[in-house]
Amino acid sequence: MFPRRWLIPYLFLCVTSLGAQAKIFTTPLLAEANDLLPLSPEQSLEITDRYLAQRRLSTPKETSRVHINDETDHTIRTPLSTVNALQIKAQAYSLLNQIDAAMQTIKAAEALANEHALTFSSLESQLIHARIFWENLKNSTLALKTLDAIDQQLTDSRHLMMDSQIKRLQYDSLMQRAVIESHTGLETEAEKRFLKAKRFLTELDDKPEQIHYQLVVGRHYLEHDHYELALDRLLSGYWLAVELDDKPQIAMANYELATLFEQRKVFDKALEHATQAGDFFEHYQRTLPLAQTLGLIADIYEQQGRYNLALVHYFNALDQENQLKHEVRSAQLRLSIARVYLQLYNYPKAEQYLHHARLMATQSGNDSILTDAQLLQGRLELAEGKTDNAISTLQNGLIAASRLGNRELQMEGEQLLSQAFEQKKDYYNALLSQRRYEQLFSTKQLAQVESNVEVFKQQQRMLERALHLEELERQKFDSEKALYKQQKVTVFLLSVLAITIIILLRRHRTAKLLTSRLMRLRTEFYTHPRSGLRNLRMLTVKLPNSLQQSSANFEQWHLGEIISEPLSDRLRFALFEVPFLKHIYLKHGYQQGLELERQFGEYLKKQVCEPARLYHFSDAMFLYIEPNSRLDSAPEQLANSLQELVDRFVEQRHIDNRVRIGMAEYPFLPRAYTAINDHELLDILLMATNAARELSKLESGSQWVHLSAINAAPAASFASDNIRRACIQGIDNGLVKVQSSSRHEICWNDDHVSDKNVS
Template sequence: MSPCRWLISLMIISVTSFGAQAKIYTTPILAEANDLLQTNPEQSLAITSRYLDQRRLSAPKETSRVHINDETDHTVRTPLSTINALQIKARAYMLLNQAEPAIHTIKMAETLAHNESLIFSGIESQLIHADIYWRNLKNSASALGLLDQIDTAIKTQSQQMMESQVQRLQYQSLMQRAIIESQTGNTVMAEKRFIRAKRFLVNLNDPQEKIHYLLILGNHYLDNGHYDLALDRLLSGYWLAVEIDDKAQTATANFELASLFEQRKVFDKALEHATQAGEFFAHYKQTLPLAQTLTLIASIYEQQGRYNLALVHYFNALDQENQLKHDSRSAKLRLHIARVYLQLYNYPKAEQYLHHTRLLATQSNDEVTLAEAQILQGTLELAEGKADEAITTLQAGLIAATRINNHDLQLESELQLSRAFEQKKDYYNALLSQRRYEQLFSTKQQAQVKSNVDVFKQQQRMLERSLHLEELERQQFESEKALYKQKNITIFLFSVLTAVGLLLWRRNRTYKQLQKRLTRLRTDFYTHPRSGLKNLRMLTAKLPNSLQQSSANFEQWHLGEIINEPLSDRLRFALFEVPFLKHIYLKHGYQQGLNMERLFGEYLNQQICEPARVYHFSDAMFLYIEPNSRLDSAPEQLAHSLQQLIDQFAETHQLDNRVRIGMAEYPFLPRAYTAINDQELLDILLMATNAAREASKHDNGSQWVHLSAIDAAPAASFACDNIRRACSQGIDNGLIKVQSSSVFEFTWHADHVSDKNIS
């Protein structure tokens, strides 16, 4: 790589590296100083120095590794903001090529970060320290050694940092190594580093970092003559910088593109990009990059044969370099000016600038410039007709070029030697110089062919990847299309299911509401309003016409529990009257009577378990039904059970425990199951209960009466309209057996006579 090209690369990397290190500062002053690094490092240095001088360092609020950069008090600075300020200051010194104060400042930042346990900021400071070693001191060994320490620190302390911080540090370390290896000739290892760094770059998701990466990689390819790859990376970085309006990196990309087009002899595009870059550097008074840009523009004009314009720009670049007081670059510019004067046949001026070039190159020990000056001196002497002096000077230049292994200078010296020998009529030596020139040129061409082959292979791989990517994109499009279709189907099905679900939910809700309403209706219409027991007093007449049929069906279901049983079932019925329910209202009032009747109904519901059941027949009368599998069981057992039931309640509430019980079985006629229906059975029970009540009046206690037809009783004896009269006649004829707890003589004929009178 030529010294000019090397200086250009250094300038590009220095400028773009600060864009890569950009981060968010919570202190506006430091944010401003960081932004000025790319345009005015002197002012950035002044701002950070003033910030550090005017504020005192405050103790951290907590000793944990996480430090909050809170500076609401403008008289203090936190440890984190202090480290940030020192980092900016060191980078400003680095840009101004002041290595010693840069190293001193960054060491202060490292010490403070170590004392405050700020691991991320400490490693950041070490990266800047390594950068100074390489960019300002050209000490690659120290830089790489410090980078080894940094990589070890990242591995051992990664658990104490966020993943994004670790990835950023690893990326910056890899990029620094890749830059050093690229500029020291280790091209293969540099490209491996760049590839590894790109993996971290994807995770960082930072456009400025991506621009920095593309420009550095493009510069690497340009240095190694891979012009197609360089053009691809530099153009990508340029347009991305334009897109996010990053003027500093846009200027850097313009300069790199101008250098590329200049080497490829595309002078119009080279001038366009170089002019844009020069405008930015001139506006922000960046002396070094402006000098390099002016030199590039002058070189383009020189190659175009526009020597006057080339001289103007070389002189302007020389003015900038004189401000920087850099002897090596000034010597290089004077060499260019001497070459232009030689093209203009102004030999005295060419000799004058060559003399100044040799003086400055000797002072700076610039062997490359000295070798170039000797070759140009020989060319000048040859132009003046001093062939012997030209041969001596050119041979010394060839020896110097061979010593520094500069193939371009060897080619130039051999070509000029061939011309010098030819001018002296020494054709043999002229032929030898020409053949050495052709050999060197052939070697250069072979290297260029090899480079082109490598580039072609890489382009082939890129094309294959592009085709593979296109196929993957097509498959992705098809997959997305199918996924979109599936998504629409899923949405449609989900909508349908949602609608069905809402409909079912509404129907279920309506069903529950109707169920509750039906339960409430059953409770209201088919339970006794006071006791809460099932009520046999049908309320059909009170219902509207629309409910007549459903009420009839419901009544039939309830009455079916009384009589409508399978023929294999036998039931025992007891209709009992509880007098205290009549007296309770008279003695204690209506409200107390209601409460007592409700308690009594709840008590019966609790005590009587299925399959037995109880109904509220009338105000003080209840119908009890239970299975009767053995017809020969004594009726007094059932009466005793009912008496115990009443005794328990009456004792608890201190009430009259008398009870009148009328009992019968189903079937009433053993020989004819269906001869007696439900209403007729109720009439028989009423007769028995009435008889028990009459007996209770004489014996003053609980009484029970049980009626049952004998086994031989014919069904025809009860086939009449008045079951009570039929039962009276049956008792008289001995067809119905009467059992009672009393010896009282019952008068059954009065019963049916009274029925007749009523009718």
């Protein structure tokens, strides 16, 4: 496998490692920016810039509270959240390959953390600084030097941090060291670091980080050609990610497995995993990993000899890389395109893309790509028959490959050089190149044999794990079967519940409809059809006993009994007759009379406010009830109020404004609240109103009559079946006081003495 293919998955692994560390942010904006780092560094950078610009840095009043990240006030940012924002911003710059900005930002984060004695945040910032040294600058010396300083500060500052924070920092430091040592060829040291980091990871109890750990170690074994160990680690990470439904890490595991299968020439499985990873990256518009996945798929198609499909995917990957402005990966893709065109015998196109790749590799200073390009140039010259040029180019490429220590490029170069010497019929040099190729291949095979010793030991564990997995599968099947039964029971119960709810909702809707209909009927029943006022109806007089009580209760619920009030309440009653309502129909006709009565009813509704009440008693008579806290108030005041009420209505209509008013108070007998009921009180009011009507025949204008029992009137005087006769006797005996608006003496009519003459 060519070294050019090591860079693509390795850079992808670096990108995903930025978001692998579990961290809690109390500010939602920063949490969102951190989540967006591996997805869209540009958007993450925009969020942090807006956060830092819109909020001012707070100054803690107490040094003991500098670690508190309370941001309930959205106009300020605490030192801790500011450091977190700068850390995210630096990582975004790192992913965008803006190294100077990343360095400047992370240094600002370190300075702010040190200024406010944020020990943990300071060490976190230094870890990010070390990561930038390695991932962006490939400067292992500065990265390891920074990690050494972090380990020293960890030893000196243990008392300032919690155990979980210390373990997190130690774990991150070990993982960074292991990755650097793995890439620089210190395989054994890297494996020791990974094992030590695993002990800290177990104590951290971080499931997503466990997935990330398995994938990083799997990637380490893959780079060092330990394919069985790599498969074990990558599959472990993959299934753990599936168990947690961690889709980003599932995609990452798919990519790594596709790389492994591609190197082992299992192209069908490689395409399957690469396609699944590509679907995820395309769906979430993750440009960088999508470009890498497309490049991997193109590599697979190229090795299968499906060159047209390979070119399509290489070009798609190149479009993505051009957007990201990654010159190294763009140069690598152009080199791959040139190699495909060479396979298709399109030498001008191969030369064109090879030239562009060499220019970009020269600008970026990537010796590996330059060496690969030089070998491909020799291969192109050999194909074009330029044997001497090919030999010279291939020899220069072999020297560069030896300087890099890249065994794969050396093997490719020796093989091509042997073909060139053979084409020139220099069989001796061709044989020497072939033997050097075989020596390199033997060295590679020997390393593979040494690796197989450890692999054999691992196979026993894998077999035991497989047996354990089979047992787990059986348990899973049993659990799924039980779950299926439970689901059926649950569905049945939910169906019954749904049907019950539907029935209850229908019953509720029907009850609501019937209630509204009943309210409408009650409103219509207790409303006068012409005036619209409440209509006082006495329904219980001639009803059967079976209906009389329910009807009485119904009336009391809707209106309240006329005088069934608390004993402490005093009420004043006025039954007044408006004569113009009798004559308006005769004078103006039915339609105008109906309209005028309706207007009069609406007018009275607006004028009479609670707690006063007004009922339409009969065609031209109205019953007015109001609280009477002062029993000694003159009845003339109420009469004048009612007269004024009618006057305001008729003043613009030029109609009769006369009013006949009969008045009384409740309690009619001050010494006996319950001696007179509502029916009897209405009879008294009718007597008084009729008396006012008779007075209006003697004198023009409105008249009123007020009846009231004296304070000493005994209740026994009114204990009679005929309240009218009892009231007239009370007047004769001086027990009932009569007040009137007229100077004429009131002559009580004989029809008031007895009701027996009324048919």
